[in-house]
Amino acid sequence: MDSSLSTDSLADWFKLILIGNFLNTHVLSSIVGYAWGALMRRFYTTIEFDEFDSTFSWINVWLAQKPEWYTARDLSITTRSFGLETAASGQYGEYRDGSHCSEDLKVRKQPSFFVTTSFWYKSHYLCATRTRAQGTAHVGLQTLKIQIYGHNPKIVDELLADAERCWKEAKSEHITIYSSTTMNQWHQVASRPKRPLDSIVLDRGVKEDLLSDARTFLGSRSWYSERGIPFRRGYLLYGVPGSGKTSLIHSLAGELGLDVYMISLSRAGLDDTTLQELISYLPERCIALMEDIDAAFRHDINREPASIDPSHSHATFPGATTGIQSRGVTLSGLLNAIDGVAAHEGRLLFATTNHYESLDPALRRPGRMDRHIEFRLASRYQIAEMFRRFYASTVSGSFPPCLEKPTSLYTDEEDEKNSVGDCSFWSPNSTAVSLIDIDTDVPMSRTISSESSNHELVIADPDKLKVWQAAGLDDQARKFASFVPERFISMAELQGYLMLHRSDPVSAIASVRRFIVNKENRGGLIRS
Numbered sequence: 001m002d003s004s005l006s007t008d009s010l011a012d013w014f015k016l017i018l019i020g021n022f023l024n025t026h027v028l029s030s031i032v033g034y035a036w037g038a039l040m041r042r043f044y045t046t047i048e049f050d051e052f053d054s055t056f057s058w059i060n061v062w063l064a065q066k067p068e069w070y071t072a073r074d075l076s077i078t079t080r081s082f083g084l085e086t087a088a089s090g091q092y093g094e095y096r097d098g099s100h101c102s103e104d105l106k107v108r109k110q111p112s113f114f115v116t117t118s119f120w121y122k123s124h125y126l127c128a129t130r131t132r133a134q135g136t137a138h139v140g141l142q143t144l145k146i147q148i149y150g151h152n153p154k155i156v157d158e159l160l161a162d163a164e165r166c167w168k169e170a171k172s173e174h175i176t177i178y179s180s181t182t183m184n185q186w187h188q189v190a191s192r193p194k195r196p197l198d199s200i201v202l203d204r205g206v207k208e209d210l211l212s213d214a215r216t217f218l219g220s221r222s223w224y225s226e227r228g229i230p231f232r233r234g235y236l237l238y239g240v241p242g243s244g245k246t247s248l249i250h251s252l253a254g255e256l257g258l259d260v261y262m263i264s265l266s267r268a269g270l271d272d273t274t275l276q277e278l279i280s281y282l283p284e285r286c287i288a289l290m291e292d293i294d295a296a297f298r299h300d301i302n303r304e305p306a307s308i309d310p311s312h313s314h315a316t317f318p319g320a321t322t323g324i325q326s327r328g329v330t331l332s333g334l335l336n337a338i339d340g341v342a343a344h345e346g347r348l349l350f351a352t353t354n355h356y357e358s359l360d361p362a363l364r365r366p367g368r369m370d371r372h373i374e375f376r377l378a379s380r381y382q383i384a385e386m387f388r389r390f391y392a393s394t395v396s397g398s399f400p401p402c403l404e405k406p407t408s409l410y411t412d413e414e415d416e417k418n419s420v421g422d423c424s425f426w427s428p429n430s431t432a433v434s435l436i437d438i439d440t441d442v443p444m445s446r447t448i449s450s451e452s453s454n455h456e457l458v459i460a461d462p463d464k465l466k467v468w469q470a471a472g473l474d475d476q477a478r479k480f481a482s483f484v485p486e487r488f489i490s491m492a493e494l495q496g497y498l499m500l501h502r503s504d505p506v507s508a509i510a511s512v513r514r515f516i517v518n519k520e521n522r523g524g525l526i527r528s
């Protein structure tokens, strides 16, 4: 009896120990963990920023300025995804020790994923961690988690306001470009320095007119609503390739302080519904850009609904070949997205095409595309202006490159006759040049020796020198333009040609006739 009692009690004790252990390890630790978490949560606030929200960019720019961020122990270095973060942190093209890295090698430093970096912010201890989703569908989706210790309900707002301010400052010199992902979310793909509007050379008044139209629109929300007119404006830029359509849009975006949202109608997986959805996610004020709107379909855009028959090519997008089933975007889907009931208000829509005639009139009509701007091959004015702008900065404050030209310039007699022979301020065989005041025709300085170090000018009046230089350049620009037939080459071709003579305007003038003849003979290819 005694022995059975003792065996039973031993078994009970054993069970008790097991249960106790279990409670100790699982329940207790969970309870303790939960209680600890609850306690800690009273002491810190967590904020999460996800990659597809604009605040993600704010916070990244803000963090990029913290030395703790770019000097963390576990660093991830990339030459990709350059943008505001890099510009804001001063890592753009230079290392922290002040030495410059190559223009092609711009690095961005930030802590590796899942590494926590901590620092103080307004007397609060702050921990920041970059994380990345691991699930197959979302590999690469990034979030940024920030924990702020100390209880202060206002601190989150202050942090956000600071981050936004930093972002705006960095952005004042940049435009941000967004593209859509296959998950139909807007994703920042690039951030570029603004391109000055005057670097785009168009016929007189074209860009000024466009800029003023866009500005007037952006400032007229109430005017539109009072009249019940949808607050949207569409611009159709059409014409020859390489005439500056895309460049102008990017430059306007910088001028107007707007971001560019690129809508690629031929993107895999995009159909009428997803296009509508994507457009509805556009921010309040932005530029929506549809490039090569005609090329979205392999045949001309028309009103036919998309067919799932692969032989109907306008309905078959690249996605079909990659296994993504999509009916593609139909013209009616596109028209609805542009100005249907659910279409977005407040945006500027820019569309570009090289084939104006192939667009359905419904797409071109006012209300959808309010302004149509044609881009043609270069006019004489554009050619001269491009030449002038191309060489203007080389002239200002330094010796005109024209004067630096070696004597072995000419390739044949005709070139010589037609080009620098009458270059008013350069004589190939002399080592000294006389400067003439172009207003008075009076010699205005001593001579310039081509042997002087760095070709420094010995001149009494720098202002007069500039006037002289500018006038000299204008003359050369006119002369250059006189050799190129009007509406014969595109601005991109002209730029390509000038690039071949980038520090040598004299040789650009000397060789231009040959370049024109070559282009005539060989179908427009640029040859040096």
Ligand SMILES: Nc1ncnc2c1ncn2[C@@H]1O[C@H](COP(=O)(O)OP(=O)(O)OP(=O)(O)O)[C@@H](O)[C@H]1O
Binding pocket: 199, 200, 201, 202, 239, 240, 241, 242, 243, 244, 245, 246, 247, 248, 352, 353, 354, 375, 491, 492, 493, 495
């Ligand atoms: N009017 C212009 N003024 C200054 N640069 C120009 C002009 N047109 C073209 N370029 C230069 O040529 C290149 C191509 O220009 P861009 O891409 O803007 O032309 P596009 O008309 O959009 O061409 P496409 O129709 O083929 O897309 C750019 O590097 C740009 O700097």
